[in-house]
Amino acid sequence: MENLSGHLLEEDIDLVNKGVKIMDYKKELEQITETVETQKLEKAKLEERKRKLTEDKTKILKELEELGIKEEVLEETVEELEIELQKGIEKCKQVLN
Numbered sequence: 001m002e003n004l005s006g007h008l009l010e011e012d013i014d015l016v017n018k019g020v021k022i023m024d025y026k027k028e029l030e031q032i033t034e035t036v037e038t039q040k041l042e043k044a045k046l047e048e049r050k051r052k053l054t055e056d057k058t059k060i061l062k063e064l065e066e067l068g069i070k071e072e073v074l075e076e077t078v079e080e081l082e083i084e085l086q087k088g089i090e091k092c093k094q095v096l097n
Contacts, residue, residue, distance in 0.1 A: 061071055 064071065064074065
């Protein structure tokens with residue numbers, strides 16, 4: 001009888017261990033599923049933001065065109081202004097030091 005009860009006990013322990021492993025896998029699967037859903041939601045938000053920014057860009061470019069300003073000229077002007085601003089910042093840093 002001792003062998004039989006000892007054998008059953010080992011089987012019970014194995015079943016419990018398997019149950020614990022299944023629960024661990026289930027929790028891990030739930031976490032992965034939650035992560036995937038969160039990433040899908042974030043992707044959808046980013047795609048919506050991209051769509052909105054593209055619409056805004058198109059609208060702005062159309063308005064610039066109506067004003068006779070070309071995108072390339074505007075980009076060059078912005079780049080030049082950025083360089084000027086950076087030079088001004090560097091001069092200010094030198095004066096402060």
